[in-house]
Amino acid sequence: IRIRGINGVAPKVRKVLQLLRLRQIHNGVFIRLNKASMNLLRLAEPYIAWGYPNLKTVKELIYKRGYGKLKRDRTALTDNKIVQQALGRNGIICVEDLIHEIYTVGDSFKW
Numbered sequence: 001i002r003i004r005g006i007n008g009v010a011p012k013v014r015k016v017l018q019l020l021r022l023r024q025i026h027n028g029v030f031i032r033l034n035k036a037s038m039n040l041l042r043l044a045e046p047y048i049a050w051g052y053p054n055l056k057t058v059k060e061l062i063y064k065r066g067y068g069k070l071k072r073d074r075t076a077l078t079d080n081k082i083v084q085q086a087l088g089r090n091g092i093i094c095v096e097d098l099i100h101e102i103y104t105v106g107d108s109f110k111w
Contacts, residue, residue, distance in 0.1 A: 001028040004047040016044045028061075030102050032109060058103045062095060 002022040006014065020040060021029050030053070031037050041050055053061075066077035070086050077083060080094040090108040092098050101108055 001049050002026065002047060003049050009047065013044055013047065016040050017047060020044065020048075022048060030058075030109075032105055053103070055099075055103050059099050062099050062102070066095070066098075 002017065002025050005025055006017075009017075017023070020031065021027070022044075041048070062077065067074050068077055068082065068086050069075070070082060075082055077095055077098070083095055083098055084093045087093075087098065087108070092101055092108060100106070
């Protein structure tokens with residue numbers, strides 16, 4: 001989650017925040033933790049807060065703020081049909097499958 005603004009940020013840190021898709025304050029993303037992403041997090045540490053989410057938090061975020069891209073449109077994840085149309089080829093057919101995939105960082109988890 002991005003917690004600080006952009007004023008006075010070094011260009012390298014600004015690029016890291018763009019790579020992490022944290023362009024605005026109070027934005028948040030789920031990323032796979034490996035050595036490369038760990039180095040990016042260390043560079044941007046003064047401007048972000050990060051940690052491991054629990055299942056309850058992931059579920060609340062997806063149900064309240066979950067959006068997906070469907071035919072280039074940003075669509076709220078209100079129905080299982082939307083999830084199945086977008087992610088059915090990966091074996092994700094409902095919102096609960098999506099929450100499980102994000103929480104466990106499964107094979108279909110991108111980035």
